[in-house]
Structures are given as C-alpha cells and as structure tokens.
Amino acid sequence: MTESSTATAHSTWDVDEVRANFPILLRPFESGKYRKGTLPVFLDSAASAQKPRCVIDKEREVEENYYANAYRGVYEFGARVDEELEASRAKVANLIGAASSEEVAFTAGTTMSINLLARGWGGKFLGPGDEVLISEMEHHANIVPWQMICAERGATLRWLPITEDRRLDLNQLDEFLTRRTKMVSITGMSNVLGTINPISEIARRAHEVGALMHVDAAQSVPHQAVSVINDGIDFLSLSGHKLFGPSGVGAFYGRRELLDDMNPFMGGGHMISQVYKSHSTYSDPPAKFEAGTLPIVQAIALGTAIDYVTSLGFDRIHAYESQLLTYAHEGLGSIPGLTIHGPSIEHKGAICAFTIEGASSYDLAEWLNSKGVFVRHGHHCTMPLHQILKIENSVRASFAFYNTREEIDRLVNAIDFTVAKLR
Amino acid sequence: MTLALSMTLDDLIEEFDELGDWESKCEYLMDLGDDLPEITPELKSEDNRVHGCQSNVWMAAEFSDDGSIDLIADSDAKIVKGLVAVVLLAYSGHTAQKILDTNIEAIFTRLGLNRHLSMARRNGLSGMVKRVRNIAMSALADR
Numbered sequence: 113m114t115e116s117s118t119a120t121a122h123s124t125w126d127v128d129e130v131r132a133n134f135p136i137l138l139r140p141f142e143s144g145k146y147r148k149g150t151l152p153v154f155l156d157s158a159a160s161a162q163k164p165r166c167v168i169d170k171e172r173e174v175e176e177n178y179y180a181n182a183y184r185g186v187y188e189f190g191a192r193v194d195e196e197l198e199a200s201r202a203k204v205a206n207l208i209g210a211a212s213s214e215e216v217a218f219t220a221g222t223t224m225s226i227n228l229l230a231r232g233w234g235g236k237f238l239g240p241g242d243e244v245l246i247s248e249m250e251h252h253a254n255i256v257p258w259q260m261i262c263a264e265r266g267a268t269l270r271w272l273p274i275t276e277d278r279r280l281d282l283n284q285l286d287e288f289l290t291r292r293t294k295m296v297s298i299t300g301m302s303n304v305l306g307t308i309n310p311i312s313e314i315a316r317r318a319h320e321v322g323a324l325m326h327v328d329a330a331q332s333v334p335h336q337a338v339s340v341i342n343d344g345i346d347f348l349s350l351s352g353h354k355l356f357g358p359s360g361v362g363a364f365y366g367r368r369e370l371l372d373d374m375n376p377f378m379g380g381g382h383m384i385s386q387v388y389k390s391h392s393t394y395s396d397p398p399a400k401f402e403a404g405t406l407p408i409v410q411a412i413a414l415g416t417a418i419d420y421v422t423s424l425g426f427d428r429i430h431a432y433e434s435q436l437l438t439y440a441h442e443g444l445g446s447i448p449g450l451t452i453h454g455p456s457i458e459h460k461g462a463i464c465a466f467t468i469e470g471a472s473s474y475d476l477a478e479w480l481n482s483k484g485v486f487v488r489h490g491h492h493c494t495m496p497l498h499q500i501l502k503i504e505n506s507v508r509a510s511f512a513f514y515n516t517r518e519e520i521d522r523l524v525n526a527i528d529f530t531v532a533k534l535r
Numbered sequence: 536m537t538l539a540l541s542m543t544l545d546d547l548i549e550e551f552d553e554l555g556d557w558e559s560k561c562e563y564l565m566d567l568g569d570d571l572p573e574i575t576p577e578l579k580s581e582d583n584r585v586h587g588c589q590s591n592v593w594m595a596a597e598f599s600d601d602g603s604i605d606l607i608a609d610s611d612a613k614i615v616k617g618l619v620a621v622v623l624l625a626y627s628g629h630t631a632q633k634i635l636d637t638n639i640e641a642i643f644t645r646l647g648l649n650r651h652l653s654m655a656r657r658n659g660l661s662g663m664v665k666r667v668r669n670i671a672m673s674a675l676a677d678r
Contacts, residue, residue, distance in 0.1 A: 145557045145651055472612030474590045475565075478656070479614065482561040490589070533565050534613050 125432045130424070131514050133164040146484045153485040153519040158303055158331060158463055158510030160353045163417070167357055170416040174409045182408050183382055183399075193408060200415025201398070204363045207418050208329070208348055209339030214368060217398035218411045221362035222330040223253040225349030226297070228364055228377040228401060229326060230257035233347075234295070236375045240266035243292045245323070247272040247280055247309075248500055249302040252493040254328040258297060267294075274500065278305045278455045285317060293323040300332025304492050304508065305454035306437075306463035308332065315344035324370070330354055330362075334512070335433060335461045337426040340365060356512075357417030358410035364401065371397035378403040429513045433462040436511050436520065440464050443524035444509075447531060453501055462511035465492070468527070471534040473505045476527065479534065480507075483526040485519075544624050548645055557651045564617025571620045574609040587662025589655055590615045594663065596670045602630045604674060606667065615659065621646065622663045634671035639664050 131137050140149050154162060174196070180189035182197050198213070205213040219225045238244070244258050248271050262269045272288050273281045280298070289296070296318040301308050315325040326347035329338060333350045340348055347366045353359040366374070376383055376394055380403035385393040394400045421429070437457055441464065444450055449469035454460050467473060477489035488508045491498045498504065509523055542550075554560050578595050585592040590612035597605040606627040610616040625642050626634050643649045649657065 147556055147558060472590055472615070475612045475614045479561055479565075481653075482556075482558040530562075530565075533562075533569070 125428055125513075127432070127514065127516050131516075133166070133420075134162050134514050135165055135168070136162050137514060141484060146482075150484050153515075153522050155485065155487050155509040155511065155515065155519070155523060157334075157512035157515075158354070158508065159488055160359065161334060161356045161512055162514065163356055163358070164420050166420055167413050167417045170413040171358060171409050174412050179409065182406055193412070196412045196415070197406070197408065200412050200418075203415040203418040204350075205365075207338075207422065208333070208350070208365055209341050210365055211341060212368065214397055215365055215371065217364045217366075217371075217401035218406050219349075219362045219364050219401075220360060220407065221351040221353070222328060222349045223257075225362055225364035226253055226326075226328065227257045229297075229347055229349070229366075229374075230261040232374040232377045232401070233324075233370070234258070234261035234265060234267070236373075238262065238265040238267040238294060241292060242267040242294045243270050243290070244268070245270050245272060245288055245293050245296045245298075245318075247298050248274045249278075249280070249305055249307060249494070249497050250297075250299055251303050251328065251330070252495070253330075254297055254299060255496065268292075271496075272298075274305075274307075274497075277459075278302075278453065279307055279459055280309055280314075282310070282313070285314070289317055289321050289323065291321055293318070293321055295324050295326060297326040297328065299328040299330075300338070301335065301461045301463075302454070302494075302497075303331045303463070304465045304494050304497055304506065306460035306465070307455050308336070308459060308461055311338075311345065312343040315346075319344060331461070331463075334421065335426075336430055340367075346370060352410060352414040352417065355414070355417055356421055357414040358407075360407045361410035361414050363414075366397070368397065371400070376400050376403065380404045424513065432513055433511060436515055436517070437462045437464070439517050440509065440511065440520045440523070443520055444527075447524070447527055449531070449535075450527070453503070453506060463508065464510075465506045465508040467503050467506050468531060468534070471531065473507045475534050476507045479530050480523065480526050483522065485523050485526055487523070542624065544642065547621065547624055548642075551646050557647075560647065560651065561614060564621075565613045566617070567620040568610070568613040568616030571609070571616055571623070574607055578607065579609065585659075585662050585666045587665070588615065588659035590659070592619060592659070592663060594619075594666050594670075596674075598674060603628050604631060604634065604670065606670070608663075618648075618656075618660060619663065621648070622660070622667065626667050631671040631674040634667060635675075 140151050178189045178192040180193050182193050184190055201216050202213040205216045258269050270288055275281045298309055300311055311327055318325045324346040327345050329348050329350045334355045350363050352361040383395055383400050383403040385395050450466055452464050452466045473489040477487055480487050490505050492508055554563055579593045583593040583595050585594050590610055592610045594608040606623050608619045610619050
C-alpha cells in the first residue's frame with residue numbers, strides 16, 4: 113500500500129462511528145471500584161474481541177423469533193435455522209476464500225478445530241518416522257494436540273526456531289522440512305509477538321516435500337484477508353469470538369478431498385449416514401465433523417460478525433491498526449526499561465507484549481486495571497515461547513479497530529506514572 | 536519499625552475507607568509493599584514458598600516463648616507484597632489460637648479486597664491465609 117492510500121484509508125476511518133456500534137465500550141464506570149465516569153479501555157481483543165450491536169441483535173433475533181435445533185425438522189423454525197446456518201457457513205467460506213461451503217465445518221473454536229485435525233487426520237495418516245512441524249511461537253492449542261497425537265502414533269513433533277528479531281527462521285526451514293514431514297502447522301499471527309508469518313511461502317515449501325499446510329488463523333483472521341486457495345492452505349482453524357462474533361463457535365476448513373479422507377473427530381447425531389449394531393457409516397463433510405447439536409445461535413451470528421468486519425474492509429482495518437500500532441510502539445518505547453517482545457512494526461499485527469525490567473507483570477496488569485485499562489498478563493498460553501524469550505510472563509496489550517490513540521495514551525500514561533513505584 | 540508493621544488493623548481499615556476507588560487502594564498497597572522489609576535470601580526457599588499465588592510469595596514464622604507467632608513474608612511483586620502486609624497486619628504477633636479464630640474473610644470484605652480482586656488474586660490470598668493457618672495449627676499440635 114502506498115503512503116497516500118494509507119493516509120486516505122485512515123482519513124476515512126471514523127473510529128467514533130465504529131465505536132458507536134460497540135455498546136460495551138461506551139458504558140462509563142458508575143462508581144465504586146473505578147473512577148466514576150471514565151470509560152473502560154479494552155486492550156485484550158487478542159484474547160476475545162468485543163461484539164458489535166448487530167451481532168448481539170442477531171443472537172437475540174434467533175432466540176426470540178425462530179430458534180430450533182438444526183438439520184432435524186421440516187417445520188418453519190427448524191427450516192429457518194437451517195437456512196441461516198448455511199448462509200453463515202457460506203460467509204465463512206467466502207471470508208477465507210474456500211472453493212465451497214462444504215469445506216467449512218462449525219466447531220467450538222480454534223482449539224477444537226486443531227484437535228479435530230490432529231485426531232481426524234493425524235490419527236489416520238501419521239505413523240512412526242513421520243514428522244509434524246510447528247514453530248516456537250505457537251499457542252498451546254497448536255502444540256498440545258500435536259504432542260498428543262504424535263505420542264500416540266509414534267510420530268515426531270519438530271519445532272521451527274524463531275530468530276533474534278522474533279520472526280520464523282526461514283533459513284532453517286529446509287533443515288526442518290523433509291520427506292518425513294507430513295504436516296506443517298503454523299500460526300498466521302503470533303498471539304504474543306504479533307509476528308505475521310509468510311504463510312504462502314511456507315505452504316509452497318511444505319508442498320514441495322509432500323507435506324500438508326495447516327494455519328492457526330485465530331489471531332490473523334480478524335486483521336487481514338486470507339485466501340486458502342491463493343495461499344496454498346490445506347487446513348485452517350479460526351475462532352468466532354476473536355472475529356467480533358460470539359464465543360463458543362469457530363470453524364475448521366479443509367480441502368474437500370482431504371476432508372473426505374479424514375476420520376470423524378467425534379461420533380454422535382447428524383454425523384452419520386447409517387447406524388447399524390455392528391458399525392456405522394458417516395455423512396459427507398462437513399456434517400461428518402459436526403456431531404451433536406451445534407452452537408446454533410452463535411454459529412448464525414458469526415455470519416453477522418463476518419458481514420460487519422468485511423463491510424469495514426480489511427485494507428482499511430489494516431491501515432488504521434498499523435497507525436495505532438506505530439503510536440503504541442512510540443508511546444511504550446519511550447518508557448525506560450520497557451521491552452516490547454516482537455519484530456519491528458512492518459512484520460507484525462496489532463499486539464504489544466512487553467515486560468519492564470524489575471517490575472512484575474502481575475503488578476502492572478493490576479495497576480492498569482485499577483485505572484480502567486484492561487490488559488492481559490501471564491504466559492498467554494505460550495510457555496515454550498516465553499522460555500525462549502527468557503521471561504516468565506509478560507503484559508499484553510492487543511488492539512482492534514475500535515481502539516483509539518487516546519486509549520493508548522491512557523495505557524502509556526498509567527505505566528509512566530507508576531513504573532518507578534513498581535520496581 | 537516500618538509504617539506497614541507499626542499500624543494496626545483498625546488503622547488500615549480506616550485508611551482504606553478514606554481511599555475510595557481501587558486505583559487509590561492499589562497505590563496504597565504498593566506503598567505498604569514498599570514499607571515491608573525484604574526478607575533474607577535464605578528465607579526465600581522452596582519450603583517457604585506459598586502455593587496458589589501467581590507471583591512468588593514466601594512466608595516463615597518465628598515462635599516466641601509467650602506463645603505469639605511472628606510472621607515474616609515477602610513477594611517479588613509490589614501489589615502482592617502490599618497484600619502480604621495486610622495478611623501480616625491481621626495475623627502477625629498473635630497466638631496460634633487467636634490466628635485460628637480470626638475471621639479473615641470478614642476483614643478482606645471490610646477492606647473491599649474480595650470485591651476488587653480478581654479470582655486468581657483471591658486464590659493467591661487464600662494461599663497465604665492457608666499457610667498462616669497451617670503454621671498456627673502445627674504450633675498448637677507441637678505444644
């Protein structure tokens with residue numbers, strides 16, 4: 113994007129208009145714990161994003177007007193739910209550039225999606241001598257399911273290292289990517305470092321050795337456009353609640369022929385074709401992966417969230433968030449002793465994980481909380497990454513398109529005010 | 536003697552009442568934490584580490600002939616250290632029986648800590664209380 117088009121995108125971004133769609137951001141503290149009349153500063157969207165009014169309204173619309181179980185009844189409510197669910201599924205498919213909505217299964221979220229893949233694919237195709245390649249910056253959700261299935265199948269889990277500037281070390285990729293590699297599972301964007309990974313390049317090189325490519329898109333999909341076909345992605349996992357949609361719903365994408373070959377993850381209603389006393393046969397994808405009752409209301413409202421985000425436009429979102437991130441780096445970077453863990457701005461999304469020399473992350477988060485600034489602290493489900501960074505925990509401020517420069521001022525000022533005391 | 540240890544529990548309650556919002560209380564807890572002397576490195580042992588806290592907390596006890604128990608504790612996080620000071624104010628210097636009879640939840644509620652602290656923090660605080668009560672119970676058993 114050129115300088116001028118960035119400026120144009122930002123100048124047309126009316127953050128107040130965007131914020132007006134998020135009731136939770138506009139509710140001042142009443143009294144008691146927080147200073148009366150101040151607004152909360154929500155800087156934890158990487159954990160879970162706030163929902164726009166249209167999503168909240170959609171959930172209410174379903175519950176109040178036509179709620180019923182899905183794929184079960186011919187009656188009016190059931191039929192309407194089926195239509196709404198399929199419309200939402202098509203929106204997910206469209207969002208990620210899938211060839212067909214049959215390639216998208218609803219899940220409980222990214223964690224379930226990755227477990228579905230590890231078990232449904234790995235449980236069938238992994239064997240002794242095979243390797244799965246992940247990276248040192250993965251979330252536990254993209255580590256533990258692979259550890260479990262590799263241990264079970266006698267396969268080996270390998271870790272692509274990160275560089276000193278906190279990016280994937282692609283120079284070492286050839287060493288780690290061999291004919292033994294059967295699956296490469298990498299995050300689209302680190303939930304701590306913010307690093308945006310070159311997925312299409314990794315996918316291309318994975319395919320060269322005959323491996324499949326899975327992307328943990330939980331963090332990346334709310335911030336940037338993705339195309340599974342163009343980027344050569346075989347499998348992709350995402351969560352609704354990080355995409356400004358409801359919690360409890362997510363999606364799993366797989367190329368059709370790969371889904372056909374996989375084992376189902378869970379058995380139960382809806383995922384079967386025939387059930388006999390001796391055995392069962394399974395539905396075609398995606399039903400094969402949707403045993404039991406779906407999170408119906410949430411899955412429908414996920415489609416509304418996708419409509420909302422795409423109506424804002426990923427180019428404009430990216431342009432605005434880049435400006436916020438630059439501003440946050442300048443502000444936080446001016447605090448003595450503060451280290452932001454991650455690559456330079458051009459290689460990352462809107463996340464700043466930081467530590468302050470001599471100060472406890474828990475203290476920082478609690479202090480910020482007392483000022484109404486909500487950030488996360490801890491290891492952020494990335495213990496191996498924190499070991500590499502040689503820190504026990506960190507504070508993470510993550511930004512979304514509804515955050516403002518004034519909110520970043522409140523973050524920076526609150527830390528500035530107290531940093532001497534916390535040491 | 537430092538400010539943190541020279542005041543009484545009633546002083547602390549009065550101070551907290553005047554402070555109002557959580558921001559002021561947090562700041563005060565940091566001051567309390569600042570005033571609490573650091574314990575010697577040998578006391579920061581695995582045995583003395585209090586479990587359940589997100590930050591490191593260490594606690595040891597000294598027993599006097601008159602039956603009173605002096606608690607010595609520290610944390611590497613400042614606000615947590617302030618909470619450590621609150622626990623010491625509530626318990627330290629008391630007999631084992633008095634420690635076991637103390638209604639600590641009522642004190643935490645009176646200070647607004649139960650309302651303001653997150654569940655993870657309250658669990659940490661419970662860990663400290665459990666440690667103090669264990670110290671008191673073993674003192675009673677040894678008698």
